[in-house]
Amino acid sequence: MYFCAPVTEVKSLMKKSSILGLIVIAIAIALIIGLYGSASTYGSFKDAKSTNGELHVIGYLDKTKELYYDAAKDANYFSFFMKDKKNGEECKVIFTGTKPQDFERSEQIVLVGEMRGGEFHASHIQMKCPSKYTQDKVEITEASAKKADL
Amino acid sequence: MDTAFKGEHLLPGQLGQFFVILAFASALLSTISYYFATTNPDQSDRSWQRIARFSFFTNTVSVIGIGCCLFYIIYTHLFEYHYAWEHSSKSLPVYYIISSYWEGQEGSFWLWGFWQAVLGNILIWKAKSWEKPVMTIVSLSQVLLSSMLIGVAIFGERIGSSPFILLRDAIDLKGTTPIFASRPDLYHNYLSYITDGNGLNPLLQNYWMVIHPPTLFLGFASMVVPFAYAIAGLWQKRYKEWVQPAISYSLFAVMVLGTGVIMGSFWAYESLNFGGFWAWDPVENAALIPWLTLIGAVHVLIVYKNTGHSYFTATFLVLISFVLVLYASFLTRSGILGDTSVHAFTDLGMFWHLVVDVAIFLAISIWLLVIRWKELPISKKEEETYSREFWMFVGSVFLALSCLQLIIVTSIPVWNAIFKTNVAPPNNPVTLYNVFQAGFAVVVTLLAGFTQFLKYKKTDTTRFFITSLVYFVFAGLITALVVYTSGIYHLHIVFTLVMLGAIYSVLANAKVLADAFKGKIKLAGSAVAHIGFGLILVGAVIAAGTSKVVSQNNTGEQYSSEFAKHNDPKENIMLYKNEPVKMGDYVITYLGDSLSMPNHYFKVDYKLMDANGGLKEEFVLKPNSQFNPKMGLVSSPDTKHYLFHDLYTHVTMVPANSGISQPDDGHSETNDDQNYDPPIAHEIAVGDTIRFREGYILLAGLNKKAQVQNIPLTGNDVAVGAKLEVVSHGKTYDAEPVYMIKNGSAFDFARKVEDAGLKLRFSKIIPEKGKVEISVYQQPESKKAYIVMKAIQFPYINFFWSGTIIMVIGFLLSIFRRNKELKTV
Numbered sequence: 006m007y008f009c010a011p012v013t014e015v016k017s018l019m020k021k022s023s024i025l026g027l028i029v030i031a032i033a034i035a036l037i038i039g040l041y042g043s044a045s046t047y048g049s050f051k052d053a054k055s056t057n058g059e060l061h062v063i064g065y066l067d068k069t070k071e072l073y074y075d076a077a078k079d080a081n082y083f084s085f086f087m088k089d090k091k092n093g094e095e096c097k098v099i100f101t102g103t104k105p106q107d108f109e110r111s112e113q114i115v116l117v118g119e120m121r122g123g124e125f126h127a128s129h130i131q132m133k134c135p136s137k138y139t140q141d142k143v144e145i146t147e148a149s150a151k152k153a154d155l
Numbered sequence: 156m157d158t159a160f161k162g163e164h165l166l167p168g169q170l171g172q173f174f175v176i177l178a179f180a181s182a183l184l185s186t187i188s189y190y191f192a193t194t195n196p197d198q199s200d201r202s203w204q205r206i207a208r209f210s211f212f213t214n215t216v217s218v219i220g221i222g223c224c225l226f227y228i229i230y231t232h233l234f235e236y237h238y239a240w241e242h243s244s245k246s247l248p249v250y251y252i253i254s255s256y257w258e259g260q261e262g263s264f265w266l267w268g269f270w271q272a273v274l275g276n277i278l279i280w281k282a283k284s285w286e287k288p289v290m291t292i293v294s295l296s297q298v299l300l301s302s303m304l305i306g307v308a309i310f311g312e313r314i315g316s317s318p319f320i321l322l323r324d325a326i327d328l329k330g331t332t333p334i335f336a337s338r339p340d341l342y343h344n345y346l347s348y349i350t351d352g353n354g355l356n357p358l359l360q361n362y363w364m365v366i367h368p369p370t371l372f373l374g375f376a377s378m379v380v381p382f383a384y385a386i387a388g389l390w391q392k393r394y395k396e397w398v399q400p401a402i403s404y405s406l407f408a409v410m411v412l413g414t415g416v417i418m419g420s421f422w423a424y425e426s427l428n429f430g431g432f433w434a435w436d437p438v439e440n441a442a443l444i445p446w447l448t449l450i451g452a453v454h455v456l457i458v459y460k461n462t463g464h465s466y467f468t469a470t471f472l473v474l475i476s477f478v479l480v481l482y483a484s485f486l487t488r489s490g491i492l493g494d495t496s497v498h499a500f501t502d503l504g505m506f507w508h509l510v511v512d513v514a515i516f517l518a519i520s521i522w523l524l525v526i527r528w529k530e531l532p533i534s535k536k537e538e539e540t541y542s543r544e545f546w547m548f549v550g551s552v553f554l555a556l557s558c559l560q561l562i563i564v565t566s567i568p569v570w571n572a573i574f575k576t577n578v579a580p581p582n583n584p585v586t587l588y589n590v591f592q593a594g595f596a597v598v599v600t601l602l603a604g605f606t607q608f609l610k611y612k613k614t615d616t617t618r619f620f621i622t623s624l625v626y627f628v629f630a631g632l633i634t635a636l637v638v639y640t641s642g643i644y645h646l647h648i649v650f651t652l653v654m655l656g657a658i659y660s661v662l663a664n665a666k667v668l669a670d671a672f673k674g675k676i677k678l679a680g681s682a683v684a685h686i687g688f689g690l691i692l693v694g695a696v697i698a699a700g701t702s703k704v705v706s707q708n709n710t711g712e713q714y715s716s717e718f719a720k721h722n723d724p725k726e727n728i729m730l731y732k733n734e735p736v737k738m739g740d741y742v743i744t745y746l747g748d749s750l751s752m753p754n755h756y757f758k759v760d761y762k763l764m765d766a767n768g769g770l771k772e773e774f775v776l777k778p779n780s781q782f783n784p785k786m787g788l789v790s791s792p793d794t795k796h797y798l799f800h801d802l803y804t805h806v807t808m809v810p811a812n813s814g815i816s817q818p819d820d821g822h823s824e825t826n827d828d829q830n831y832d833p834p835i836a837h838e839i840a841v842g843d844t845i846r847f848r849e850g851y852i853l854l855a856g857l858n859k860k861a862q863v864q865n866i867p868l869t870g871n872d873v874a875v876g877a878k879l880e881v882v883s884h885g886k887t888y889d890a891e892p893v894y895m896i897k898n899g900s901a902f903d904f905a906r907k908v909e910d911a912g913l914k915l916r917f918s919k920i921i922p923e924k925g926k927v928e929i930s931v932y933q934q935p936e937s938k939k940a941y942i943v944m945k946a947i948q949f950p951y952i953n954f955f956w957s958g959t960i961i962m963v964i965g966f967l968l969s970i971f972r973r974n975k976e977l978k979t980v
Binding site: 046081 | 537538540549552556559560563564567577578579580581582587591725726727728729789790807808941943
């Protein structure tokens with residue numbers, strides 16, 4: 006049937022849907038490039054020294070060194086030492102904010118931030134605590150008093 | 156041997172496991188029977204259909220049976236079951252038992268399966284000629300959901316995860332607990348050592364968590380219905396008729412899913428401390444993605460119904476919406492998000508199971524589209540440029556594109572897994588999402604505005620341009636006013652444009668609504684829904700864009716020049732107990748804490764002063780922290796709601812020893828003194844005052860008949876009390892330390908004034924001078940009780956919530972309208 010359509014109409018059909026199609030493709034490409042441009046990288050402290058701008062560093066808290074947070078002096082200053090996962094390099098980390106709850110228990114930390122001088126300034130801290138899911142240990146409570154009942 | 160263990164109740168679990176298997180088997184039988192009922196050339200033969208219906212009813216009963224067994228196990232605290240031990244505890248109130256149901260993945264799969272069973276029964280009742288093909292798909296989906304709960308190993312691979320697994324099977328008790336390792340003879344009696352469960356995540360102990368998951372999962376479950384209709388339409392070559400019922404069910408699905416998503420956002424706002432109502436967390440995105448595509452689908456379905464255009468787009472969007480629901484459940488449940496989400500998702504070993512689930516439905520969709528491709532009623536005629544259908548179509552495409560952006564970024568860990576790359580998520584995902592999604596919102600809202608002035612098929616162009624332009628100018632004026640007063644112009648320009656689009660959409664649809672009241676009542680539903688959507692955006696942009704941290708604090712000490720140079724915003728403020736601090740327009744005081752297990756409340760008094768220093772308003776907020784053995788401290792905010800803004804407060808840090816003030820037992824004196832600065836002795840007479848750091852102490856008089864509990868006085872014994880009035884931060888406290896001579900030796904009994912951080916001793920009487928000696932022990936600053944908190948102001952957030960309610964009303968009106976048009980055969 007559509008072979009009978011006037012030539013001009015077929016032409017205009019090509020035009021409008023192609024324009025829309027092109028716009029859609031252009032936006033889709035822009036989104037992917039946008040992702041590529043905005044995506045960050047996982048790096049080490051060494052990488053952070055040579056990079057301008059922020060990046061992600063994964064590492065472990067050095068529990069032998071001091072975690073410094075004294076709300077009485079400054080409620081927005083928290084510092085600690087972390088070893089990065091890649092090279093095991095240690096660096097002092099400063100975070101403008103309060104000490105996250107249970108920070109000492111963290112198993113792994115993901116920092117987002119940049120190196121300033123010799124210190125890593127984190128703008129975001131994400132920590133992985135031993136979650137209830139991985140904690141496959143049953144806490145046994147001595148229930149000697151109760152045992153007598155059973 | 157099972158009987159070797161003392162005190163176990165195995166019946167409820169065995170019954171539950173029986174129902175799990177029955178649910179799976181009956182769903183499978185139902186699928187097969189419905190398939191043959193559909194393909195049977197002799198449609199008068201109803202035997203397959205009877206079997207199919209019977210097995211689906213059996214499935215429904217089994218699903219309810221699973222629920223009852225699980226409820227019984229949690230309710231009666233049968234901790235021999237891993238699920239009960241993991242997700243509940245004895246102290247849990249009954250209504251939170253319901254929440255503990257869906258703390259685990261098994262419970263939420265059950266919930267999904269339950270709703271799908273309910274919807275299946277409605278379809279059997281209502282779908283008439285569509286029942287057989289539609290129920291084939293719904294049953295198939297039920298097969299996959301039931302299979303997630305099986306938890307039985309087949310060929311060495313465990314399929315699914317059952318909620319009825321025993322604790323001793325789930326966890327190697329012998330290997331991980333020292334008692335049983337050293338004394339295996341005790342193992343048969345292990346249950347007597349397990350006195351309580353792990354308890355429910357404190358964040359889920361919130362009334363919103365009782366109703367948010369059921370709503371959300373009803374939304375997810377109902378997405379299968381339009382999908383099943385689209386597949387049935389392709390399968391049965393009934394390309395036109397499936398649209399009408401699909402519109403109604405799609406409207407229902409977007410209404411319920413949208414409500415569920417916003418309920419989740421309200422829960423996050425009320426009880427999480429990330430400081431807002433939306434954080435673009437992968438979990439939130441996972442629910443939003445299918446919602447956006449199905450909203451797009453609803454619009455093109457209406458276009459197709461009215462004009463015959465956009466058949467392919469409508470089918471595609473309906474199909475992809477359900478596939479994306481499954482993809483979302485893969486994202487959030489397979490553990491693939493790993494480091495990128497703060498949510499602790501588990502890999503229950505169902506990674507490939509979830510992949511298969513997505514793949515099956517994607518394959519069915521693609522396969523049917525391919526084999527039917529040549530027959531599809533794809534219109535060869537171009538839509539008119541000035542027609543409603545064309546711009547509705549464009550709007551839906553943009554909704555799908557905004558969804559594409561969410562998928563691309565949220566799926567970064569998936570790309571990493573597929574392409575073996577190691578790309579990190581964006582450093583500042585919130586800003587990225589905000590800007591991109593706002594860009595799409597501008598287009599979508601403008602379209603939702605001016606499309607209202609277009610008619611289907613063909614519109615009078617001049618009139619269209621005049622009306623839409625008039626409304627546009629009007630919207631521009633209001634936007635200018637809003638942008639100026641709220642301060643949005645400080646933000647990225649795109650947010651001003653969203654505001655313009657949203658206001659334009661509200662105005663244009665208000666006109667439609669006004670027309671609806673004049674008689675075109677049919678149009679009311681869409682107009683109301685669009686107005687609601689516009690208001691949601693208005694509220695979201697103002698509240699999120701201009702929210703202000705009120706607890707700005709720049710009094711902190713500077714640690715290094717490097718640190719000072721960047722002058723990062725300081726958003727936390729420290730409050731010592733009973734010391735008022737000025738914060739913005741408020742004077743706030745930390746009054747103290749109280750414990751109501753398991754919540755630890757911190758009372759913060761807010762005083763709002765007017766220009767003359769008079770008290771305008773006073774209220775107390777009680778943000779709380781809950782100590783949970785599994786999760787440590789979990790803080791929840793407390794919010795003061797006003798009509799036009801909210802004041803949101805949460806505790807970001809409490810000193811580790813803060814706790815609950817210990818009762819003064821008067822013992823261990825020497826130890827106790829370490830909590831104070833070295834004492835200062837003052838020689839004073841009655842009427843004199845002593846100054847200390849935070850006030851003064853007045854010696855009001857001496858009490859010659861002082862009594863000390865449990866110490867009777869005899870003969871020459873003397874006990875004198877010093878009546879002291881301690882004035883600190885505008886409050887007066889009384890204290891009476893006692894000096895005593897008993898049997899010729901001198902003693903004294905100190906008194907503490909906790910709120911002022913003081914300990915007072917009546918250390919000497921100096922008769923020759925007519926004076927007494929009072930030793931003042933003062934707590935050093937660091938030992939005083941304090942909290943660190945953050946306060947945020949959210950302006951106009953009520954637009955966001957009320958917009959949601961209005962949108963839901965709009966959906967409801969539309970469903971009523973579409974159901975009236977519905978004449979199913």
